[in-house]
Amino acid sequence: MSYQRIRYEEPTEGVARITLARPEAANAQDYLMLSELNAAFDVAARDETVRVIILAADGKHFSSGHDLSAVAPDMDLLPRVGTQCHFDAPGTEGYMAREAEMYLGLCWRWRNLPKPTIAQVQGKVIAGGLMLVWPMDIIVASEDTTFSDPVVAFNVNGVEYFAHPFEAGARLAKEMLFTGRSLDAEELLQRGMVNKVVPRAKLEDAALEMAAHIAKRPMFGLTLAKQSVNQSVDAMGMYTSLQSAFSLHHVGHSHNMEVHGKRIDPQGIEVIRAEA
Numbered sequence: 001m002s003y004q005r006i007r008y009e010e011p012t013e014g015v016a017r018i019t020l021a022r023p024e025a026a027n028a029q030d031y032l033m034l035s036e037l038n039a040a041f042d043v044a045a046r047d048e049t050v051r052v053i054i055l056a057a058d059g060k061h062f063s064s065g066h067d068l069s070a071v072a073p074d075m076d077l078l079p080r081v082g083t084q085c086h087f088d089a090p091g092t093e094g095y096m097a098r099e100a101e102m103y104l105g106l107c108w109r110w111r112n113l114p115k116p117t118i119a120q121v122q123g124k125v126i127a128g129g130l131m132l133v134w135p136m137d138i139i140v141a142s143e144d145t146t147f148s149d150p151v152v153a154f155n156v157n158g159v160e161y162f163a164h165p166f167e168a169g170a171r172l173a174k175e176m177l178f179t180g181r182s183l184d185a186e187e188l189l190q191r192g193m194v195n196k197v198v199p200r201a202k203l204e205d206a207a208l209e210m211a212a213h214i215a216k217r218p219m220f221g222l223t224l225a226k227q228s229v230n231q232s233v234d235a236m237g238m239y240t241s242l243q244s245a246f247s248l249h250h251v252g253h254s255h256n257m258e259v260h261g262k263r264i265d266p267q268g269i270e271v272i273r274a275e276a
């Protein structure tokens with residue numbers, strides 16, 4: 001397969017690595033990138049020789065989030081994985097369907113891939129960046145990594161994959177959302193959101209070493225272990241919580257459209273830039 005926004009490699013036996021390859025735009029995500037990511041995850045999932053999947057990124061920053069400059073693409077040109085429809089319907093109907101398909105739908109799909117996944121992250125991971133990192137099973141971060149979701153400044157609740165309470169814990173989730181503060185890798189290592197923190201120069205090797213170690217175990221055992229943990233979190237209500245927050249996210253978008261004529265509060269970008 002040929003890709004424009006990502007790369008796909010098999011750096012060592014049993015390991016596939018998918019790399020966001022748009023460093024000139026800090027790996028901002030447009031629908032093409034998300035669609036290619038999904039295709040690459042499928043390739044890795046279906047390849048019987050692959051046991052572990054690494055998600056990495058080129059450049060200084062893992063991802064600055066959604067590409068806010070991207071024009072809404074024709075959904076008929078993208079392969080779809082869910083049963084969403086009416087993407088071009090006016091009002092909330094079409095926009096909610098797009099975000100349900102491209103954000104919540106894809107992320108939940110990746111979260112449930114039947115093989116272990118490792119996020120290899122550096123630099124800034126902002127809002128939509130969390131949406132790629134959190135569905136992975138393990139997070140290996142370089143010391144310079146910071147995680148933030150400042151989009152309350154846009155007058156919405158947070159990024160569409162609203163896993164904050166599960167990933168950061170309820171109290172820290174509120175702080176990160178209310179203040180927009182960046183949390184660094186070391187702080188999140190202590191909180192259990194990050195598995196390992198290494199110097200930037202050792203990041204790629206550290207992720208690969210972890211992947212190669214995991215890949216020595218039998219595939220079915222790994223899948224069963226992953227599903228057991230995921231199902232425990234599901235029993236705590238994770239998917240219901242994600243869907244509920246996604247609905248509120250669209251209340252926010254709809255409110256902004258009524259008040260500002262845009263899906264996000266246009267003042268938000270100035271607030272975020274001033275605090276960056």
Ligand code: ZN
Nearest residue numbers: 099160249253
């Ligand atoms: Zn949204």
